[in-house]
Amino acid sequence: MDTLLRRLRHELFASKVDGLITLVLLGLIGAGGAGFLRWALGQAQWAVVRANSTLFALGRYPIEQQWRLWLLTALLAVATGITWGMLRSHPRPDRVGVLWPRNDRIAAVLLALLALGLPLALGLSGAVQLRWWGITALLLLWRWLAGRFGPGLPPLLKRLLPLGLPLLYLLGMVLIHGGLGLSPVSSSEWGGLMLTLLEASFAILLCFPLGVLLALGRRSELPLLRWGSVLYIEFIRGAPLITLLFLGQNMLGFLLPGGMAPERVWRAAWVLTLFAAAYLAEAVRSGLAAVPRGQLEAARSLGMSLPQAFASVVLPQALRVALPSMVGQFISLLQDTTLLSLIGLMELLGTARTVMANPAFLGRNAEVYFTLAVLFWCCCAALGLGSRALERRLDPAALARSG
Amino acid sequence: MSPTSSRSPAPTTGSGDLMIEARGVEKWYPNGFHALRGCDLTVQRGEVVVIMGPSGSGKSTFIRTFNALEDFQKGSITVDGIALTNDLRQIDAIRREVGMVFQQFNLFPHLTVLDNLCLAPVLVRKRPKAEVKEQAMALLRRVGIAEQASKFPGQLSGGQQQRVAIARALCMEPRILLFDEPTSALDPEMVREVLDVMLSLAAEHITMVVVTHEVKFARQVASRVVLMAEGEVVEVADPETFFTNPSQERSRRFLDQIL
Numbered sequence: 001m002d003t004l005l006r007r008l009r010h011e012l013f014a015s016k017v018d019g020l021i022t023l024v025l026l027g028l029i030g031a032g033g034a035g036f037l038r039w040a041l042g043q044a045q046w047a048v049v050r051a052n053s054t055l056f057a058l059g060r061y062p063i064e065q066q067w068r069l070w071l072l073t074a075l076l077a078v079a080t081g082i083t084w085g086m087l088r089s090h091p092r093p094d095r096v097g098v099l100w101p102r103n104d105r106i107a108a109v110l111l112a113l114l115a116l117g118l119p120l121a122l123g124l125s126g127a128v129q130l131r132w133w134g135i136t137a138l139l140l141l142w143r144w145l146a147g148r149f150g151p152g153l154p155p156l157l158k159r160l161l162p163l164g165l166p167l168l169y170l171l172g173m174v175l176i177h178g179g180l181g182l183s184p185v186s187s188s189e190w191g192g193l194m195l196t197l198l199e200a201s202f203a204i205l206l207c208f209p210l211g212v213l214l215a216l217g218r219r220s221e222l223p224l225l226r227w228g229s230v231l232y233i234e235f236i237r238g239a240p241l242i243t244l245l246f247l248g249q250n251m252l253g254f255l256l257p258g259g260m261a262p263e264r265v266w267r268a269a270w271v272l273t274l275f276a277a278a279y280l281a282e283a284v285r286s287g288l289a290a291v292p293r294g295q296l297e298a299a300r301s302l303g304m305s306l307p308q309a310f311a312s313v314v315l316p317q318a319l320r321v322a323l324p325s326m327v328g329q330f331i332s333l334l335q336d337t338t339l340l341s342l343i344g345l346m347e348l349l350g351t352a353r354t355v356m357a358n359p360a361f362l363g364r365n366a367e368v369y370f371t372l373a374v375l376f377w378c379c380c381a382a383l384g385l386g387s388r389a390l391e392r393r394l395d396p397a398a399l400a401r402s403g
Numbered sequence: 404m405s406p407t408s409s410r411s412p413a414p415t416t417g418s419g420d421l422m423i424e425a426r427g428v429e430k431w432y433p434n435g436f437h438a439l440r441g442c443d444l445t446v447q448r449g450e451v452v453v454i455m456g457p458s459g460s461g462k463s464t465f466i467r468t469f470n471a472l473e474d475f476q477k478g479s480i481t482v483d484g485i486a487l488t489n490d491l492r493q494i495d496a497i498r499r500e501v502g503m504v505f506q507q508f509n510l511f512p513h514l515t516v517l518d519n520l521c522l523a524p525v526l527v528r529k530r531p532k533a534e535v536k537e538q539a540m541a542l543l544r545r546v547g548i549a550e551q552a553s554k555f556p557g558q559l560s561g562g563q564q565q566r567v568a569i570a571r572a573l574c575m576e577p578r579i580l581l582f583d584e585p586t587s588a589l590d591p592e593m594v595r596e597v598l599d600v601m602l603s604l605a606a607e608h609i610t611m612v613v614v615t616h617e618v619k620f621a622r623q624v625a626s627r628v629v630l631m632a633e634g635e636v637v638e639v640a641d642p643e644t645f646f647t648n649p650s651q652e653r654s655r656r657f658l659d660q661i662l
């Protein structure tokens with residue numbers, strides 16, 4: 001405690017000017033914080049969020065089918081727990097006494113507290129509250145299991161594990177959409193956070209392979225492929241997303257043969273995908289440029305074909321370099337989904353606008369926007385944390401230190 | 404280890420002992436630079452051919468045409484009986500049989516030392532992983548770095564990395580090994596350990612073409628020494644003749660500079 005005080009003093013009050021700046025900033029932060037607290041605890045009427053929490057979460061998804069989404073959430077919690085455990089636990093728990101880095105244990109505790117407190121604060125019904133607690137417990141349990149036993153799994157299984165994510169995605173689509181014996185729920189009834197995450201994850205999953213192909217195409221020696229890729233990337237990057245979204249709503253119907261034009265939700269998802277792919281291609285391109293020529297030459301001189309050399313030698317290195325900027329793209333993609341409200345989709349912002357248009361909640365804009373901001377912040381923070389963990393896991397130097 | 408030397412390139416005999424035959428190779432880089440101006444070279448099975456010459460004389464360009472890392476516009480190159488054409492399958496077939504060791508090592512930094520060795524044999528030769536692993540460990544023992552098998556290249560010294568690179572090339576069981584200045588990027592105290600490995604390869608009569616400035620190495624093991632200058636093969640001679648009594652004025656000037 002003593003050293004902490006001394007360090008604070010050393011860093012914040014090193015000189016008179018420093019001390020003055022510190023005091024002024026502290027004053028500003030204090031005033032701002034106090035103002036915010038007065039608003040959040042006094043003036044703000046959170047009933048608008050409490051009353052519409054289901055709407056914000058799911059849109060107008062039929063109540064009797066909501067169990068499917070609970071199931072999906074539970075599955076996602078398991079997947080998140082496993083991913084977390086595999087990425088963040090120590091690769092060789094037998095060698096080091098500590099299974100988790102300290103900030104990771106803190107994150108787990110924070111998550112547990114949040115899951116405990118938030119449903120209470122929102123005044124959710126007892127049954128719903130119990131479900132959230134159960135789901136959180138599931139996540140933390142699988143995090144622990146994956147961290148404890150994951151490193152000991154056979155390498156082949158570990159290699160195959162990431163394939164579970166696309167499979168889970170398909171399963172999630174069936175659960176949301178219906179089919180395979182489940183009654184269909186029309187996409188016009190999807191909404192809220194669910195729709196936001198659905199659109200974003202669809203685009204993130206698909207723009208990744210597309211972006212890699214575009215980046216490779218841009219470096220290809222076949223002129224047609226190269227010019228096609230360049231033209232595509234530059235066209236997309238030169239147009240604002242909103243115009244492309246409107247264009248997509250109107251044009252996809254003409255471009256695709258009769259009956260093939262997807263529903264609005266999917267049309268928008270495809271436009272997002274094609275849009276993000278162009279930006280991702282640029283991120284991958286910078287990653288490719290960072291891999292020395294000698295790497296490809298060494299691979300080729302060992303007799304590897306061009307696809308083999310790229311798959312095993314060049315791309316793994318390029319993607320690791322490009323990872324931070326790719327995740328940056330994913331984060332802005334997630335935020336860009338708010339534009340979908342302008343073409344009439346009921347994602348988070350669209351839902352928020354209908355809520356605010358309801359005379360019962362007139363003038364409650366600040367509460368609603370604040371909630372939205374917090375939701376987006378949470379999603380983006382999760383993406384950022386995940387990417388940093390992945391980066392560390394892919395860094396051979398860091399692996400070597402711990403192995 | 405007495406090198407059998409022939410003063411001039413052996414004539415084409417078609418006996419099957421001819422590993423590399425380059426005739427009148429000319430290369431222009433895309434920017435129009437004329438890098439090779441009619442180069443001839445033959446390499447017999449079991450020979451160690453050392454290529455010397457000033458920087459920029461086209462040594463790298465020349466040996467990189469042997470495994471098609473560089474293309475050429477005129478002349479012909481035959482490697483182990485296969486003519487180098489633009490046929491991609493032929494090129495892949497040749498690259499499988501021709502190993503290359505680079506000045507900058509070019510190890511794969513994202514793979515462990517052991518995986519660096521195993522990758523190509525498993526991927527290209529479709530050999531079972533367990534068997535390749537065993538062979539790779541034997542090779543690592545041979546070049547003296549078996550204890551480092553599970554480390555990453557970035558954790559090794561330059562000399563160790565280059566020895567891994569040699570082992571990686573050997574793991575493909577090539578019929579010819581090309582070396583492009585394998586010791587030029589090394590700190591002086593590490594040159595020896597790499598040269599020792601190369602000497603042991605020469606003692607086993609592995610066919611090698613080595614671009615190097617190491618005179619001692621050339622005197623010790625070269626079957627023939629080739630001098631290149633300005634994109635041309637100036638002189639081909641046995642090492643004794645080359646270093647003591649070269650026939651070309653250009654060779655004499657070069658030797659004056661390096662000796």
Ligand SMILES: Nc1ncnc2c1ncn2[C@@H]1O[C@H](COP(=O)(O)OP(=O)(O)O)[C@@H](O)[C@H]1O
Nearest residue numbers: 432434436438457458459460461462463464465
């Ligand atoms: N990609 C290239 N484009 C144009 N010129 C090149 C290229 N690579 C090498 N050169 C030129 O070709 C000549 C021979 O190069 P190189 O074979 O690397 O010489 P060495 O290995 O003997 O030092 C040099 O003058 C060099 O500048």
Ligand SMILES: [Mg+2]
Nearest residue numbers: 462463464584
């Ligand atoms: Mg060179």
